Amino acid sequence: xxxxxxxxxxxxxxxxxxxxxxxxxxxxxxxxxxxxxxxxxxxxxxxxxxxxxxxxxxxxxxxxxxxxxxxxxxxxxxxxxxxxxxxxxxxxxxxxxxxxxxxxxxxxxxxxxxxxxxxxxxxxxxxxxxxxxxxxxxxxxxxxxxxxxxxxxxxxxxxxxxxxxxxxxxxxxxxxxxxxxxxxxxxxxxxxxxxxxxxxxxxxxxxxxxxxxxxxxxxxxxxxxxxxxxxxxxxxxxxxxxxxxxxxxxxxxxxxxxxxxxxxxxxxxxxxxxxxxxxxxxxxxxxxxxxxxxxxxxxxxxxxxxxxxxxxxxxxxxxxxxxxxxxxxxxxxxxxxxxxxxxxxxxxxxxxxxxxxxxxxxxxxxxxxxxxxxxxxxxxxxxxxxxxxxxxxxxxxxxxxxxxxxxxxxxxxxxxxxxxxxx
Amino acid sequence: xxxxxxxxxxxxxxxxxxxxxxxxxxxxxxxxxxxxxxxxxxxxxxxxxxxxxxxxxxxxxxxxxxxxxxxxxxxxxxxxxxxxxxxxxxxxxxxxxxxxxxxxxxxxxxxxxxxxxxxxxxxxxxxxxxxxxxxxxxxxxxxxxxxxxxxxxxxxxxxxxxxxxxxxxxxxxxxxxxxxxxxxxxxxxxxxxxxxxxxxxxxxxxxxxxxxxxxxxxxxxxxxxxxxxxxxxxxxxxxxxxxxxxxxxxxxxxxxxxxxxxxxxxxxxxxxxxxxxxxxxxxxxxxxxxxxxxxxxxxxxxxxxxxxxxxxxxxxxxxxxxxxxxxxxxxxxxxxxxxxxxxxxxxxxxxxxxxxxxxxxxxxxxxxxxxxxxxxxxxxxxxxxxxxxxxxxxxxxxxxxxxxxxxxxxxxxxxxxxxxxxx
Numbered sequence: 001x002x003x004x005x006x007x008x009x010x011x012x013x014x015x016x017x018x019x020x021x022x023x024x025x026x027x028x029x030x031x032x033x034x035x036x037x038x039x040x041x042x043x044x045x046x047x048x049x050x051x052x053x054x055x056x057x058x059x060x061x062x063x064x065x066x067x068x069x070x071x072x073x074x075x076x077x078x079x080x081x082x083x084x085x086x087x088x089x090x091x092x093x094x095x096x097x098x099x100x101x102x103x104x105x106x107x108x109x110x111x112x113x114x115x116x117x118x119x120x121x122x123x124x125x126x127x128x129x130x131x132x133x134x135x136x137x138x139x140x141x142x143x144x145x146x147x148x149x150x151x152x153x154x155x156x157x158x159x160x161x162x163x164x165x166x167x168x169x170x171x172x173x174x175x176x177x178x179x180x181x182x183x184x185x186x187x188x189x190x191x192x193x194x195x196x197x198x199x200x201x202x203x204x205x206x207x208x209x210x211x212x213x214x215x216x217x218x219x220x221x222x223x224x225x226x227x228x229x230x231x232x233x234x235x236x237x238x239x240x241x242x243x244x245x246x247x248x249x250x251x252x253x254x255x256x257x258x259x260x261x262x263x264x265x266x267x268x269x270x271x272x273x274x275x276x277x278x279x280x281x282x283x284x285x286x287x288x289x290x291x292x293x294x295x296x297x298x299x300x301x302x303x304x305x306x307x308x309x310x311x312x313x314x315x316x317x318x319x320x321x322x323x324x325x326x327x328x329x330x331x332x333x334x335x336x337x338x339x340x341x342x343x344x345x346x347x348x349x350x351x352x353x354x355x356x357x358x359x360x361x362x363x364x365x366x367x368x369x370x371x372x373x374x375x376x377x378x379x380x381x382x383x384x385x386x387x388x389x390x391x392x393x394x395x396x397x398x399x400x401x402x403x404x405x406x407x408x409x410x411x412x413x414x415x416x417x418x419x420x421x422x423x
Numbered sequence: 424x425x426x427x428x429x430x431x432x433x434x435x436x437x438x439x440x441x442x443x444x445x446x447x448x449x450x451x452x453x454x455x456x457x458x459x460x461x462x463x464x465x466x467x468x469x470x471x472x473x474x475x476x477x478x479x480x481x482x483x484x485x486x487x488x489x490x491x492x493x494x495x496x497x498x499x500x501x502x503x504x505x506x507x508x509x510x511x512x513x514x515x516x517x518x519x520x521x522x523x524x525x526x527x528x529x530x531x532x533x534x535x536x537x538x539x540x541x542x543x544x545x546x547x548x549x550x551x552x553x554x555x556x557x558x559x560x561x562x563x564x565x566x567x568x569x570x571x572x573x574x575x576x577x578x579x580x581x582x583x584x585x586x587x588x589x590x591x592x593x594x595x596x597x598x599x600x601x602x603x604x605x606x607x608x609x610x611x612x613x614x615x616x617x618x619x620x621x622x623x624x625x626x627x628x629x630x631x632x633x634x635x636x637x638x639x640x641x642x643x644x645x646x647x648x649x650x651x652x653x654x655x656x657x658x659x660x661x662x663x664x665x666x667x668x669x670x671x672x673x674x675x676x677x678x679x680x681x682x683x684x685x686x687x688x689x690x691x692x693x694x695x696x697x698x699x700x701x702x703x704x705x706x707x708x709x710x711x712x713x714x715x716x717x718x719x720x721x722x723x724x725x726x727x728x729x730x731x732x733x734x735x736x737x738x739x740x741x742x743x744x745x746x747x748x749x750x751x752x753x754x755x756x757x758x759x760x761x762x763x764x765x766x767x768x769x770x771x772x773x774x775x776x777x778x779x780x781x782x783x784x785x786x787x788x789x790x791x792x793x794x795x796x797x798x799x800x801x802x803x804x805x806x807x808x809x810x811x812x813x814x815x816x817x818x819x820x821x822x823x824x825x826x827x828x829x830x831x832x833x834x835x836x837x838x839x840x841x842x843x844x845x846x
Contacts, residue, residue, distance in 0.1 A: 015449030026438030041462030107845030284715025292707025298732025309721025
């Protein structure tokens with residue numbers, strides 16, 4: 001089946017907004033064995049949209065159109081879709097009611113221009129958007145099915161998974177079922193992971209498993225895409241590969257599938273009725289921001305302390321500042337973690353300190369990261385040097401700190417060498 | 424002049440590689456008043472490339488083709504360009520010599536497959552690539568000029584600036600310049616902003632100004648795109664519209680152009696040699712994470728405190744917990760801010776407390792947000808109720824807290840009603 005993606009909007013066309021939707025849609029479809037063969041980008045312009053619809057209809061079996069469903073005059077997707085289909089726009093009473101309810105729940109009256117979002121081409125199939133006011137829909141132009149989706153990424157992503165992919169799989173008449181097994185790792189780059197997993201696809205009896213990688217710096221996602229006749233066939237193919245992947249990537253795997261590094265940490269703490277406090281410098285709240293929102297209660301995440309200055313950080317956790325004697329070191333990180341744990345009464349405390357290079361940001365700009373973890377029975381620390389610019393170092397420090405905590409909670413070595421580390 | 428961008432390559436088409444080249448080319452051209460009207464993405468596939476060349480030739484005056492100039496067999500741009508032009512590929516002795524020199528300078532012998540990069544369509548105009556082995560070139564298909572550029576971003580960017588833009592400006596014979604004026608606001612939705620600015624385009628003498636919006640929830644970006652003969656003409660058109668936009672959107676404007684809400688806050692604090700500390704609950708470090716990384720020193724951002732539990736938060740800023748007497752309220756937020764300011768010695772302290780609804784996450788899930796700000800001469804507080812799900816409430820609370828601080832620093836009302844608020 002030939003599938004195309006048509007992205008609309010002046011912001012995307014002009015490059016003012018980076019088009020992340022295209023890549024997400026293409027990757028997601030590939031995970032289900034659906035291949036995108038053509039991509040088009042046009043602006044909020046009647047003639048361009050009409051031409052793009054016509055040309056896509058001449059090439060493809062299915063087209064995903066993204067954007068142009070907003071309430072303002074420059075959003076033209078429904079209007080031009082109706083024109084291309086040779087039908088009128090008709091008001092969807094069902095969607096209008098949904099929007100009025102949406103605003104009423106927020107204690108607001110729906111602005112008049114939102115009514116436009118309930119105008120759909122006559123005969124269009126309505127596609128639900130449970131988290132926004134932009135109504136998705138599908139129409140057939142010539143022999144081609146067009147699916148219209150909102151430009152807001154969160155709304156598009158949910159609509160894609162829940163509404164579009166089942167429809168596309170049905171259209172494609174593809175036999176069997178698909179499964180995507182995902183491993184999230186920290187500390188190894190794509191090239192090294194590729195080496196570590198060399199030849200693994202061959203372990204699947206009679207094949208049918210595709211290995212792939214997706215870098216989400218600083219994490220790496222390793223994917224096993226499996227196609228089989230049924231769930232049993234999938235399991236038969238996948239089980240040996242899953243086991244082998246876990247064996248080869250080992251402690252570098254931080255989570256699987258929908259799991260996250262921070263989620264694993266909180267689960268471990270919950271299991272042992274523990275709690276966490278954090279102290280951070282250059283990472284400026286980013287570590288707390290990863291963990292705290294996921295904590296289901298104040299018992300699980302007790303306290304986060306953020307300071308850009310070491311003396312201030314020591315003061316905030318109740319350590320005296322005896323000046324020069326207290327430079328940033330693994331010992332200082334351990335002392336801060338210990339003091340924070342005592343003060344906050346949490347079972348575990350994580351401190352991530354950074355000694356940054358001097359001077360302007362540049363590719364070889366780096367920092368020395370000192371991590372301290374205090375728990376009832378232990379205080380551990382670790383040091384690492386990261387290079388690659390301020391933002392790169394910040395992202396790496398957040399991940400390294402959280403990963404050390406994960407390793408400590410799981411009884412793994414906290415100082416396994418990682419690829420990003422310079423010694 | 425109609426300009427199109429044609430991006431090639433399986434990695435781009437599949438979304439495996441994020442396409443940063445498209446946006447760079449489109450933005451760079453816009454800076455020179457050149458507008459991209461259409462974007463196409465196809466894979467390393469003969470038929471797709473041939474079709475894409477033909478369709479672009481039928482629409483555009485100039486097409487920038489990116490990618491497919493590499494030495495490997497899957498790089499097809501020269502070959503398909505020759506096919507589309509109905510000419511042979513001929514060896515460019517000049518480029519072959521350049522490549523051999525390129526490798527010699529690196530102490531290497533040119534691998535035989537690089538010779539492919541010197542094969543250009545007969546009659547093509549060679550376009551220099553001073554930093555790589557992929558030779559750019561231009562051919563005319565029908566009435567359309569096609570410019571072929573390397574996929575390697577650094578090589579493409581240099582070729583674009585030094586070689587393509589002068590050629591495109593010459594082709595367009597275009598007079599005049601282009602400017603994009605941006606306003607960032609918080610507290611008004613796109614539909615309401617559209618109403619508030621209704622008819623503003625008509626204020627530009629003899630037109631030439633286009634109004635546009637871009638939602639970056641919870642902020643909204645309002646854009647005025649202006650084309651004029653020269654800078655003076657741009658100013659003549661823009662000045663009255665800028666003034667009117669500021670007047671109509673008023674205090675909701677948090678920053679303009681490259682400015683940010685957090686940047687404005689830090690600038691104001693810097694101006695008065697002030698400093699900031701933050702205390703947050705449900706926003707779990709997100710407020711600190713917005714401000715701290717931008718603070719150029721520990722003097723500007725002194726301390727951030729994060730706790731999910733009010734008693735813990737009060738304890739962390741040195742307030743006794745007298746239990747039930749201290750529910751979440753504007754008064755409590757003010758007290759926390761005051762105590763944090765005293766304890767950290769910062770000139771300003773911001774406290775954002777949230778009393779969350781009970782139960783599972785849902786669209787109407789909400790929270791009551793209490794904001795307290797303490798500065799030398801004042802303690803102000805504000806309360807707001809937000810609905811829309813946990814994450815929506817969290818994002819809204821972060822922005823509302825920072826915006827209240829901005830308003831306080833600028834001497835504006837901190838409790839102006841916002842669209843996202845339920846009373």
